[in-house]
Amino acid sequence: MTPAPTPAHGEDKMSHGSHPARFDDAPHGEVEIPEYFENPGHPPHVLRWSDVDPAAARRAERQVAFLFLLSILGTLGFIVAYFWMDQEATGVIPGIGTQKLYHFTLGLTMAVSLLGIGFGVVHWAKTLMDDEEVTEERHVLEADGETRRAFADTVAEGLESSQIMRRPLIKWTLGGALGLFALPLGIQLVGSMGPLPRNDLAVTMWKKGTRLVTDPDGLPVKAADVTLGSVFHIMPEGVMEAEYPLNEKAKASVLVMRLNPSDIKSEKQREWGYEGIVAYSKVCTHVGCPVALYEQQTHHLLCPCHQSTFDVTDDCKVIFGPAKRPLPQLKIAVDDEGYLTALGDFSEPVGPSYWEREL
Structure with a gap:
């Protein structure tokens, strides 16, 4: 029986006869990598209704601003409840039962504040921000002047594609929602780590x-x-x-x-x-x-x-x-x-x- 021929030096043993990978002809220090798949590219870009209809874009802008405004109201409600609501008052919450209204209100207003920001940003990205897919070629990262200028240009392009500079209603409501949202965190940090500055620790029940x-x-x-x-x-x-x-x-x-x-x-x-x-x-x-x-x-x-x-x-x-x-x-x-x-x-x-x- 005649033995099967062995592959020649440098021939890929796993190529199974189709597109064999050969490295003996490649220049020294380089590897020739065969291409088995073509670049499929990006799917065709589908325009949204807000991309072609200015009225739809304005309507989406108002909806995003409404969600940010809802977040602002939630934050203000949290602050009001934290300082002025009776901590011992109770009530029956449908589906939950008897609860302390103070804790329920704090949780509800905090949820409204968070969800308003979250839903607003998602709706903004889905309806108004530029959604066309792009490919960025990888390159060597160098912290030179050209790279920094390119980064600044990218940030500027991102601001432009987000349309935040052209839509002041979103800009101001988002700024208000994010700015006010930091207040409950600070209030809880200061108010929950001990008494406020008064005589709470200087006066006890000992007489x-x-x-x-x-x-x-x-x-x-x-x-x-x-x-x-x-x-x-x-x-x-x-x-x-x-x-x-x-x-x-x-x-x-x-x-x-x-x-x-x-x-x-x-x-x-x-x-x-x-x-x-x-x-x-x-x-x-x-x-x-x-x-x-x-x-x-x-x-x-x-x-x-x-x-x-x-x-x-x-x-x-x-x-x-x-x-x-x-x-x-x-x-x-x-x-x-x-x-x-x-x-x-x-x-x-x-x-x-x-x-x-x-x-």
Whole structure:
């Protein structure tokens, strides 16, 4: 049997007899690549109704402007609801059920603001922007003067094809929609990361004569119940009946511990306590996390969020971590029945720093 002939040197073994790829005739360093497919080119450009009818183009322009105007109204509605709407009001939303109207309104107005911009841009691109397909040949990217000029020309051509310079109604409504849309983001960023500049952190429910009660049971605490080395999570008596109980509780929560009086280093700390019993704010002075971990042997309080550590024997001064100030101490005493009571509010604002704290 005669063996099948082997391909000559340089002949493609996978060409199967049609258009064999040969590389032996190609110049040194170059590869001759056969063309098996023709460039199909672009499909015929189909004109839109707005391309041939000026009235249709003006109608599309008004529709795009209406969508941008709708976005502006949604943003303004968000701002109004955020500042002036009752946060506790509820209502029945069809298909959803009972909801807080404040949260529903914020979500609805934000959706209108977003969708107005999105639908407006899509409608603009579909009806008014130039939609003819073009091919751009790849070339070496060089940051020379000619390239920069070409880029500027491309941007100018893009502006021209978008027709934004020839349609001021779209230009101004789009600018208004995008400009106002940044406001809710800024409002949420500033308004949701802590109290506005007022005395929210400087005033709590602690008053002279207010009993210290356990959290969450609400049981008053006698001085005799606080043994050496123990720790109690405390809140003011009656805090859960306040208008905003969780807010008031978060600000006023304290930790109560009994130390050996000989271990206390600060005279002020000893005077503000009672027979070695001291009460300190639970709100970390770094970013407001609850300081709740007490190490009996070292008398250290630890914040679990960022590991700020406070020395209970030295007026809760910071000995480690990012916090910059000691925890505020609550001045306490004992009433006629032996229960621990406050002698007033904290002498300084609790929690993290804010720009008007010193005022």
